[in-house]
Amino acid sequence: xxxxxAIPGMKSKYASGRLRGGDDVVxxxxxxxxxxxxxxxxxxxxxxxxxxxxxxxxxxxxxxxxSLWNPVTNEFGALPFIYGTVVTSFLALLISVPLGVGAAIxxxxxxxxxxxxxxxxxxxxxxxxxxxxxxxxxxxxxxxxMRGYIGPGLKAALGWTPVFSGPVFGVGYLxxxxxxxxxxxxxxxxxxxxxxxxxxxxxxxxxxxxxATRWESTWQIVLPFARLGIFGAIFLGLxxxxxxxxxxxxxxxxxxxxxxxxxxxxxxxxxxIANEFTEAxxxxxxxxxxxxxxxxxxxTMAINGLAQLVIVLTAKKGSAKA
Amino acid sequence: MLTLTGICAAVTVSTLFLIxxxxxxxxxxxxxxxxxxxxxxxQGETGGGIANAIVGSAEIVGLASLIGIPVGFMAGVYLAxxxxxxxxxxxxxxxxxxxxxxxxxIGMFAWTIVVIPLHRYSALAGGLALSLMLIPITAxxxxxxxxxxxxxxxxxxxxxxASKWRAIATVIxxxxxxxxxxxxxxxxxxxxxETAPLLFTALGNQFWSTSLFEPTASLPVVIYxxxxxxxxxxxxxxxxAGLVLLGLVLAANIAARAIVSRGPSLPR
Numbered sequence: 001x002x003x004x005x006a007i008p009g010m011k012s013k014y015a016s017g018r019l020r021g022g023d024d025v026v027x028x029x030x031x032x033x034x035x036x037x038x039x040x041x042x043x044x045x046x047x048x049x050x051x052x053x054x055x056x057x058x059x060x061x062x063x064x065x066x067s068l069w070n071p072v073t074n075e076f077g078a079l080p081f082i083y084g085t086v087v088t089s090f091l092a093l094l095i096s097v098p099l100g101v102g103a104a105i106x107x108x109x110x111x112x113x114x115x116x117x118x119x120x121x122x123x124x125x126x127x128x129x130x131x132x133x134x135x136x137x138x139x140x141x142x143x144x145x146m147r148g149y150i151g152p153g154l155k156a157a158l159g160w161t162p163v164f165s166g167p168v169f170g171v172g173y174l175x176x177x178x179x180x181x182x183x184x185x186x187x188x189x190x191x192x193x194x195x196x197x198x199x200x201x202x203x204x205x206x207x208x209x210x211x212a213t214r215w216e217s218t219w220q221i222v223l224p225f226a227r228l229g230i231f232g233a234i235f236l237g238l239x240x241x242x243x244x245x246x247x248x249x250x251x252x253x254x255x256x257x258x259x260x261x262x263x264x265x266x267x268x269x270x271x272x273i274a275n276e277f278t279e280a281x282x283x284x285x286x287x288x289x290x291x292x293x294x295x296x297x298x299x300t301m302a303i304n305g306l307a308q309l310v311i312v313l314t315a316k317k318g319s320a321k322a
Numbered sequence: 323m324l325t326l327t328g329i330c331a332a333v334t335v336s337t338l339f340l341i342x343x344x345x346x347x348x349x350x351x352x353x354x355x356x357x358x359x360x361x362x363x364x365q366g367e368t369g370g371g372i373a374n375a376i377v378g379s380a381e382i383v384g385l386a387s388l389i390g391i392p393v394g395f396m397a398g399v400y401l402a403x404x405x406x407x408x409x410x411x412x413x414x415x416x417x418x419x420x421x422x423x424x425x426x427x428i429g430m431f432a433w434t435i436v437v438i439p440l441h442r443y444s445a446l447a448g449g450l451a452l453s454l455m456l457i458p459i460t461a462x463x464x465x466x467x468x469x470x471x472x473x474x475x476x477x478x479x480x481x482x483x484a485s486k487w488r489a490i491a492t493v494i495x496x497x498x499x500x501x502x503x504x505x506x507x508x509x510x511x512x513x514x515x516e517t518a519p520l521l522f523t524a525l526g527n528q529f530w531s532t533s534l535f536e537p538t539a540s541l542p543v544v545i546y547x548x549x550x551x552x553x554x555x556x557x558x559x560x561x562x563a564g565l566v567l568l569g570l571v572l573a574a575n576i577a578a579r580a581i582v583s584r585g586p587s588l589p590r
Contacts, residue, residue, distance in 0.1 A: 099330045140348070182337050245425060
């Protein structure tokens with residue numbers, strides 16, 4: 001009776017011969033809902049494209065390189081926002097990747113299994129905290145600390161570099177980067193931890209048998225083995241940081257300028273949309289913001305695509321090298 | 323060197339406790355019955371509450387769940403049980419893509435398809451925006467747990483003469499129900515904390531909203547508006563509202579994990 005597959009009905013409808021009536025209905029209904037997902041996504045891209053048309057036609061590709069954001073004269077450019085998004089996200093990664101991978105190493109290699117489970121659970125709880133709560137904490141506790149201690153401290157030590165020059169406002173790229181770092185910890189830690197735990201025991205034991213110290217075995221053998229998975233974690237964290245809206249909006253300083261100093265206020269794509277969308281009037285203003293949304297969508301799609309690729313490559317290789 | 327990694331772990335985990343501590347310290351003193359039952363008052367007046375925000379959030383999240391859970395669940399069933407290789411890949415890729423779209427862009431999309439045609443901000447638009455975030459999570463989660471049901475159970479059901487849909491409905495889905503339910507609870511908890519999609523769909527409301535077609539207050543948006551305002555009293559309320567929101571979200575997360583860890587596991 002069965003054709004092609006060992007168990008009738010287990011594979012797709014076409015491989016196994018006829019499904020009976022009720023099966024067809026259920027297949028149809030579930031397919032409809034699954035196809036809905038594709039339809040929604042296509043519609044999303046379409047709507048973004050169509051609603052940004054006035055701005056795209058007026059500014060063309062120059063939109064991406066212009067720093068002018070003037071609603072009064074209807075001149076819009078995306079550069080300060082792209083710059084701010086990229087700077088805050090990379091700053092966040094700069095802080096959270098060493099800390100996160102270090103914590104993942106501890107949880108995967110060194111901690112007792114029960115402690116590791118409890119700590120991993122706590123880290124995952126961190127991921128569940130809504131971003132507006134992070135923003136709340138950032139405004140009232142991080143910003144004063146920034147203004148009073150960290151900012152002046154950095155200025156005193158490194159004020160001669162352009163990266164830490166200028167007045168300290170408390171809000172700005174650095175504050176946003178810090179709160180973003182805290183928000184990306186859980187992703188980096190949990191994915192890296194899984195990548196590290198997937199490294200087979202014999203690799204570690206072989207290193208130790210050859211006389212390596214615990215640290216040497218971890219740093220030189222286990223970590224390189226897991227590096228694809230860790231890169232995947234980093235890309236995932238980056239994708240999250242790029243699209244993060246609320247916490248960043250509350251501490252970025254809302255200044256649509258491109259500045260070298262990390263202590264100065266800036267703006268990100270998500271923040272300008274959140275702040276100005278409801279007040280935007282005129283088709284160029286609104287479509288300019290929609291075009292910014294399109295840029296952000298393209299950016300996160302590219303990074304997510306890279307992350308998926310890396311994770312798929314890791315899974316394919318399994319834990320065996322080459 | 324290795325102790326450094328321990329320090330890293332300590333630092334990252336301690337941020338959770340610091341956040342909880344700050345929220346409790348700053349927010350607990352403002353929690354009172356009147357806080358939960360009053361409407362917001364104007365700037366500068368003391369004694370306002372978040373009653374309409376709590377109800378509004380419940381409305382919006384309820385609507386989002388009503389739309390998102392069935393769609394996500396059905397799509398997950400399709401992916402796990404019926405899909406072929408290529409179509410399955412396309413749907414999974416699209417679901418992951420939708421999952422990765424920044425929440426503010428989702429809000430924009432809901433704005434273009436609901437707010438503009440209706441010419442008004444509404445709880446409907448907000449609910450739709452949140453459901454768009456719930457659907458991919460639910461679909462992938464459902465698929466994952468359905469695929470984990472052992473082959474022996476599927477084969478047993480089919481061997482007893484069940485048709486495919488019967489096997490799915492009466493054997494496979496019930497076997498995977500703990501994981502699926504956990505995923506749904508976690509998904510709903512996640513969307514109930516989302517602010518950005520609601521900023522220009524449901525907007526906000528200082529009073530009770532009487533229908534789904536009116537701007538509606540919601541807890542995260544209230545927290546955001548109060549926190550960024552210049553008024554001391556509103557800051558105080560933002561802390562308290564933040565404590566309430568976090569309490570709900572964490573309670574849902576802990577409950578969800580308790581469901582998974584307790585109870586009989588799948589027979590092997």
